[in-house]
Amino acid sequence: MAMMLDDGEASDADLIGRARDGDRAAFGALVERHYDFVHRLAWRWSGDRTNAEDIAQDVCVRMGRSIRAYRGDGSFTTWLYALTLNAVRDMARKAARETVKAQAYGVEMLAMAGPDSAADEQLEALWHAVRRLPDKQRDAVLLVYGEGLAHGAAAEVMAISEATVSWHIHEAKKRLKVLVRQAGEV
């Protein structure tokens, strides 16, 4: 793994082991090393700079809280995917809560800030469509196509069966067709 070479000295497994025993420095190095990976995921899932940073921070906090309980039976990356996906979901829920609160006072909330400008508009449209998918479908599509995971690996991250991942992807494609067509019409 490329990441292992970054520091040159300690492998992920090594750092994880030390962090679990309470080694602050090891934990710090571990977070530092994976922060960009987490942030990239958060950005891909949320499509928004501020949210991505918030989510990434949330994931870091979760790592700090739970690294001692991480048993290392799956790959560390799988664990990070799962932590990040959960953080994304909590964030969405929090955002929705805010929206209702705003509505209760008759205040219209501004929609989430638009995405950062991107060179490829068509790709951006596809991203948009993907983010509008139901959670499971979106997660499956992003893990498989965005992150290039095999269906089996995505299944592990999402804690569902491989067949169900394939099914979500299948459903997502059908839905994307509709979403993309709608976007084209507007």
Place this chain on the structure above:
Amino acid sequence: MVDDKELRRLGGMDAPRASPQARVQALHAAMQAFDAQEEFSAAPQGMAARHRLTDRARKLWRDMMQKKLIAAPALAGLVALPIAGYTALYLVQGSPFTSARHDTPPAEAPAGEAARERAEMKTEALENAVREDAAETEMAAPQAPSPASADMPAARPAPHLQKQMGREGTVSLQQRSIMVHPAPEPFVPAQPNRDKVGSFDSNPVRSAAEQPVSTFSVDVDTASYAYVRRSLNQGVLPQPDTVRVEEMVNYFPYAWKGPESAETPFNADVTVMPAPWNGEHRLMHVAIKGYDVQPAEKPKANLVFLVDVSGSMNEPDKLPLLQSAFRMLVNRLEADDTVSIVTYAGEAGTVLEPTKASDKAKILAAIDGLQAGGSTAGEAGIREAYRLAKQSFVGGGVNRVMLATDGDFNVGQTDDGDLKRLIEGERKAGIFLSVLGFGRGNLNDSMMQTIAQNGNGTAAYIDTLAEAEKVLVQESASTLFPIAKDVKIQIEFNPQKVSEYRLIGYETRALAREDFNNDRVDAGDIGSGHSVTAIYEITPKGAAQQIDPLRYGEASSDNGGVANADEYAFVKIRYKLPDEDTSKLITRPVTAADEVASFAAAGEDQRFSVAVAAFGQKLREEGELAGFGYDRIQQMASESRGADPFGYRAEFLSLVRLAEALSGRN
């Protein structure tokens, strides 16, 4: 246009780099969390004596708050924790009180103020609920779990029970997810815009020598069939987990022989016939028919329609369909019956105060006036509905809340545990709850099942007006007038005659053997005229077995000499009359007299129900039917079609053809 190539480009999308401040902040926060965790784990040793009380109180408080913060919030499109998630939480925590686990630390949980206020307001109620919960758990601890109680798994997390655990088939899935998943994030919250369906494993083949007794609760729900139909009509084979074989079988009306008087609420008919898909095996077909309440005895009805009018209901197959369905039902009511309507969306509102059915025009006008809009506030809605039901409570009559929704209770009582307790409480007070599911895409099937089972009601999925007519009008008598509650079936197989057996369907209704005689364990209802069918596939003694016989076990069963050695099995049915708390027992041996020589010799309805069971198993991709094609199912069904006055069986045939075509394509 959206193909793999296109999608793969998603991988090429660059994310902007995080700003340096954000990065530093995040790392800092991570270290703080890391350190905090250290103190946390170290604290109990050094500081226990001094701080124990306050710590406990604070912890309890925080746990409650957090459970609320996590559970209370979700809104339109976002979803309640499924009951299984709640269960999983309990499993992980061991005990709900003493856990130090927290998913949302106060520091990073700036939940909306509204949510916080709500949490505070509810804390007291929650405390009570938690206490009740504890009491229940304690009381029930020596018993095995009820299929409907989510609290039970906490008391009995024995792995072999997972499969039998009741409608929350998701539990086993959730538990598995805990293993694979990082421990601190044990429950993956349910998905917003996806139909939520609990997954479960099909019943395995069991050896009659080792486990001679099979126990389950009756199930008269039909939601699964309608769901399968909708899926097939849209050109997609249903997801195997959405197929509950028993619900498909029980969807169809059968002319089983009923009892003569209301004193014995039902009659059980048993037929043993060769299994069409396996020449060596036989099917033991148990048909139970409820007593048909004569119109003269029809009790007065007090119905509260609880209608979800959230924005998502604004689709042709949802609110308009629901309005037509309720119109039909109202036309069918007696002048003395009472109807009220409550809507929920954003905030709950009473559209129609309790009104006599004689004032039909007013009721119909209220139904026509329903409009979709807003998000869903299920909790307030259901409380209001129960309030109205109490207001016009009919002693000795039918008091029922009929919830129509396309999804979830999204605002407020999103904690399925609380919801379940509320519904259970009202059930004890005599108000039952039925759930009608509409539309597709957001349907929370597992929640529907949970609440219908806890409310002594039925869950039905309504996709067409014809289905609405079937559920609400033709079957309204059975859905509305329960003649027996907590109906459980226990079958003991005779190892002398039967070496193996497999119950087809009822996976989510399985009960523990000792639950059968425990009147506190909740089970399904049977309404007026209802029929319930259960089918076992049995391997007669001497035929090829899947499970090797026990080398040493064999001797013991021969030793004492078995009484009634000629019987196949012994069927026991336990039930309570609707207004009684003590159960009664009906028993019946299954003997050679119940056996027919060939499948063709079995009754028409028996053969048709077997065809439906075969279809359901086929859709669930069960190995037993691997060599048995859709064409054979079609043949079986068309030969046993009978009069079919409402065209249900004709429709079934067209579904089998659709499934055949769809499966051939893949």
